[in-house]
Amino acid sequence: NAGVTQTPKFQVLKTGQSMTLQCAQDMNHEYMSWYRQDPGMGLRLIHYSVGAGITDQGEVPNGYNVSRSTTEDFPLRLLSAAPSQTSVYFCASSYSSSPSTDTQYFGPGTRLTVL
């Protein structure tokens, strides 16, 4: 199993540009989520999904969009990039649709810089 994969590893955007961060898992996990990690702030939840076709907002959802058309993929879209979205983005997944009992597995991250 490749586990949780994320692409790209690094990205530089200009303010106002849009882009999609890709996340995929091959473990047949129901639950997937996106976090951002900022110095001094720790990791914060952006959006999550408990299964194909079901998504919900986390702590910091503004400026981001998600969809879950398949079990394997959970892309994160930046609609109009802003410097405040400069961060490291992590995708995570767990087996159950309720992550309250499962280990969560993280991808390697995407380092995004918005100029």
Added chain:
Amino acid sequence: KQEVTQIPAALSVPEGENLVLNCSFTDSAIYNLQWFRQDPGKGLTSLLLIQSSQREQTSGRLNASLDKSSGRSTLYIAASQPGDSATYLCAENSGYALNFGKGTSLLVTP
């Protein structure tokens, strides 16, 4: 909102020492608590998961304990090695998200 605190923020120890990393949380209504390791520029690697009904979990030289009533978890690392140098994060799960502490940066010197 649940607050998760990790103390100390940074720790330096000589190789071979046993050490304890601390994690505290404000709301005892958690489902589980997970400890992660993060190497510089890398993702998070899960080390141990303790369910709310458990008191501790062990994996090799690592032992994690959980005391829900006092809102505390500890990660014990035995016989530390330079390869243990990393940032250690604890995260509590009380619903559909993990609430993370800001981590303890550990340096084990040869």
